[in-house]
Amino acid sequence: MARAVTPQHKTIATAAAWIVALLIFFPILYTVITSFKSEQEAIQGFNLFPSGTMESYSEVQAQSGYFKFFLNSVLLSVGSTILALLVAIPAAWSMAFSPTKRTKDILMWMLSTKMMPAVAVLFPIYLIFRDTGLLDSRIGLMIMLMLINLPIVVWMLYTYFREIPGEILEAARMDGASLWNEIVYVLTPMAVPGIASTMLLNIILAWNEAFWTIRLTTTEAAPLTAFISSFSSPQGLFWAKLSAASTLAIAPILIMGWFSQKQLVRGLTFGAVK
Amino acid sequence: MKLRTLTLGLLSASALAFAAHAESITIATVNNGDMVRMQKLTDDFTAKNPDIQLNWVTLEENVLRERVTTDIATKGGQYDVMTIGTYEVPIWAKQSWLLPLDKLGDDYDTKDIIPAISGGLSVDGKLYAAPFYGESSFVMYRKDLMEKAGLTMPDAPTWDFIKQAADKMTDRANGVNGVCLRGKAGWGENMAFLTAMSNSFGARWFDENWKPQFDQPEWKNTLQFYVDLMKADGPEGASSNGFNENLALFQQGKCGMWIDATVAASFVSDPKNSTVADKVGYALAPDNGLGKRGNWLWAWSLAIPAGTQKAEAAEKFVSWATSKAYAELVASKEGWANAPPGTRSSLYANPEYQKAAPFAKMTLDSINAADPKQPTVKPVPYVGVQFVAIPEFQGLGTTVGQLFSAALAGQSSVDDALKQAQDAATAAMTEGGYIQ
Numbered sequence: 001m002a003r004a005v006t007p008q009h010k011t012i013a014t015a016a017a018w019i020v021a022l023l024i025f026f027p028i029l030y031t032v033i034t035s036f037k038s039e040q041e042a043i044q045g046f047n048l049f050p051s052g053t054m055e056s057y058s059e060v061q062a063q064s065g066y067f068k069f070f071l072n073s074v075l076l077s078v079g080s081t082i083l084a085l086l087v088a089i090p091a092a093w094s095m096a097f098s099p100t101k102r103t104k105d106i107l108m109w110m111l112s113t114k115m116m117p118a119v120a121v122l123f124p125i126y127l128i129f130r131d132t133g134l135l136d137s138r139i140g141l142m143i144m145l146m147l148i149n150l151p152i153v154v155w156m157l158y159t160y161f162r163e164i165p166g167e168i169l170e171a172a173r174m175d176g177a178s179l180w181n182e183i184v185y186v187l188t189p190m191a192v193p194g195i196a197s198t199m200l201l202n203i204i205l206a207w208n209e210a211f212w213t214i215r216l217t218t219t220e221a222a223p224l225t226a227f228i229s230s231f232s233s234p235q236g237l238f239w240a241k242l243s244a245a246s247t248l249a250i251a252p253i254l255i256m257g258w259f260s261q262k263q264l265v266r267g268l269t270f271g272a273v274k
Numbered sequence: 275m276k277l278r279t280l281t282l283g284l285l286s287a288s289a290l291a292f293a294a295h296a297e298s299i300t301i302a303t304v305n306n307g308d309m310v311r312m313q314k315l316t317d318d319f320t321a322k323n324p325d326i327q328l329n330w331v332t333l334e335e336n337v338l339r340e341r342v343t344t345d346i347a348t349k350g351g352q353y354d355v356m357t358i359g360t361y362e363v364p365i366w367a368k369q370s371w372l373l374p375l376d377k378l379g380d381d382y383d384t385k386d387i388i389p390a391i392s393g394g395l396s397v398d399g400k401l402y403a404a405p406f407y408g409e410s411s412f413v414m415y416r417k418d419l420m421e422k423a424g425l426t427m428p429d430a431p432t433w434d435f436i437k438q439a440a441d442k443m444t445d446r447a448n449g450v451n452g453v454c455l456r457g458k459a460g461w462g463e464n465m466a467f468l469t470a471m472s473n474s475f476g477a478r479w480f481d482e483n484w485k486p487q488f489d490q491p492e493w494k495n496t497l498q499f500y501v502d503l504m505k506a507d508g509p510e511g512a513s514s515n516g517f518n519e520n521l522a523l524f525q526q527g528k529c530g531m532w533i534d535a536t537v538a539a540s541f542v543s544d545p546k547n548s549t550v551a552d553k554v555g556y557a558l559a560p561d562n563g564l565g566k567r568g569n570w571l572w573a574w575s576l577a578i579p580a581g582t583q584k585a586e587a588a589e590k591f592v593s594w595a596t597s598k599a600y601a602e603l604v605a606s607k608e609g610w611a612n613a614p615p616g617t618r619s620s621l622y623a624n625p626e627y628q629k630a631a632p633f634a635k636m637t638l639d640s641i642n643a644a645d646p647k648q649p650t651v652k653p654v655p656y657v658g659v660q661f662v663a664i665p666e667f668q669g670l671g672t673t674v675g676q677l678f679s680a681a682l683a684g685q686s687s688v689d690d691a692l693k694q695a696q697d698a699a700t701a702a703m704t705e706g707g708y709i710q
Contacts, residue, residue: 038549044526219329222331226331232305
């Protein structure tokens with residue numbers, strides 16, 4: 001029996017949701033606020049009302065060119081996502097529509113690679129990149145980001161594909177569709193919301209990846225994570241400048257996430273309620 | 275119109291052809307004030323060396339250390355010039371990972387480098403890194419609070435005086451802590467301070483046979499004094515405080531004394547960021563009358579990895595950035611107070627610098643008071659004042675730092691922390707083959 005939702009319950013639930021949302025968002029908000037303070041204001045304890053100076057932004061831009069790092073972030077996140085989808089769509093299709101008794105084991109094995117700390121494979125990966133000439137190259141980093149996000153992409157797509165009735169694909173086959181046509185013209189259009197949300201999530205993950213993007217780049221392929229890292233200092237207070245650099249780095253992905261939140265939420269909850 | 279277009283086209287093509295011929299070198303560095311200033315002034319270098327382009331990679335200190343270590347150990351060849359510290363230079367030079375700097379130019383004047391600094395950057399008489407800026411540690415104190423306490427800070431105080439002054443200056447009601455010291459765990463954080471402090475108490479990390487010495491009374495005296503002093507007169511949550519946290523506290527007027535890097539003097543005396551800029555006095559790091567003071571020695575230096583293909587261009591850059599002419603360039607653009615400190619004797623003999631930097635003499639005296647080859651009272655088998663220049667020290671120093679930080683936070687007793695430090699050091703030395 002469904003429970004009645006009273007106005008009081010609704011109000012409490014809304015208030016609770018707002019409080020949780022604010023708690024999650026507050027560190028980002030405070031970073032933005034700090035970026036509009038002078039260095040002296042930034043160290044003077046908690047204060048929600050900055051003087052509004054743009055000094056940190058102009059110094060950050062003067063110290064290191066933002067746009068080169070920004071361009072690399074865009075290329076790496078979009079490039080690695082396209083590569084990941086090219087590999088993951090056929091893999092997820094195979095596992096969703098032609099499962100074997102080992103499919104679940106393979107899925108678990110793929111996920112288990114995410115459980116290993118990245119630093120454990122730093123030296124082997126560094127040596128491979130050195131020997132193949134991929135250090136500080138965009139293509140090398142795209143492959144790396146594709147590989148580290150691939151398990152999540154395959155898992156998400158597998159979940160979406162499982163929701164699509166196999167009978168539709170069988171009907172397409174009976175009409176003479178080839179495997180390629182089946183994936184491109186039947187499966188993909190039906191899974192567009194799922195693919196779109198997977199794509200968005202992968203772009204966000206690739207954008208924010210900091211371990212490999214800092215360690216495998218120097219100047220040519222360095223994205224915004226390296227840009228932020230360059231403002232952290234062991235001797236000297238650069239909190240306002242660091243906040244300005246962080247705000248500039250997260251702003252594009254935050255804006256993209258804001259505009260595509262409907263698709264993201266729809267995709268992430270796809271198949272959650274039947 | 276056509277002629278103009280043609281001329282522009284030819285000029286652009288020439289520029290592109292020139293850019294293609296220019297050699298570019300990649301420099302890895304940290305985001306410290308002096309380093310950032312150097313990046314701003316590189317037009318001077320490129321004007322004098324138009325065939326060399328500079329690419330900068332600025333990283334957080336720990337990330338930089340990890341990146342350059344990975345690169346140099348694997349001969350990755352990503353960097354042509356590396357910013358490294360006094361700890362790395364002797365270890366890396368012995369591994370043949372660095373090129374000796376023997377072509378710095380006729381007018382470079384290597385003998386002008388302060389002997390204590392060049393000694394720490396040389397192996398077998400050869401210089402393997404050129405110091406960009408050097409530092410020791412000393413006492414920074416509030417002259418107004420000292421006067422209010424009815425005391426006068428001597429130029430060379432003892433630890434007993436520091437304790438007495440801290441007790442009198444502490445005013446919890448007004449948020450003033452008598453003394454602020456590093457407590458954050460890390461070989462370059464609390465252990466830099468505590469190792470230097472322990473030298474003045476006669477303690478040492480290892481005896482001549484590499485046997486750890488944390489079970490000796492000198493270490494007990496050091497750690498007990500530090501914990502008691504910080505509990506009575508230190509700031510709340512001191513076990514999380516490193517250089518930057520204490521700098522913020524001092525600049526806000528919340529510390530009576532702060533014992534830390536001499537480079538901090540330019541920050542605390544900067545009226546733009548410090549509320550106590552005109553009230554700061556300086557004194558040598560304290561001692562206990564045993565002939566050694568609790569000050570350290572460090573230099574951020576520029577070195578050239580052995581794997582670089584552009585050694586000549588890299589050495590030209592290192593020579594430019596660490597020359598006397600560079601200090602003069604900084605002075606002409608931003609004033610003598612901003613010249614990179616702690617590397618050249620000529621800077622301290624310069625009356626204009628002495629006038630602009632009231633902490634100059636104390637900085638030089640502090641640097642000269644540190645001896646990396648004989649850091650403490652008893653003989654030691656290692657080099658280094660606030661560290662032990664062996665590869666195992668980064669890991670071991672941080673482990674011991676965590677134990678001492680826990681003792682400061684009250685999570686363990688001083689005796690327990692020292693016993694665990696002794697066990698950890700014994701295990702590390704046995705594993706490393708130092709103890710048979």
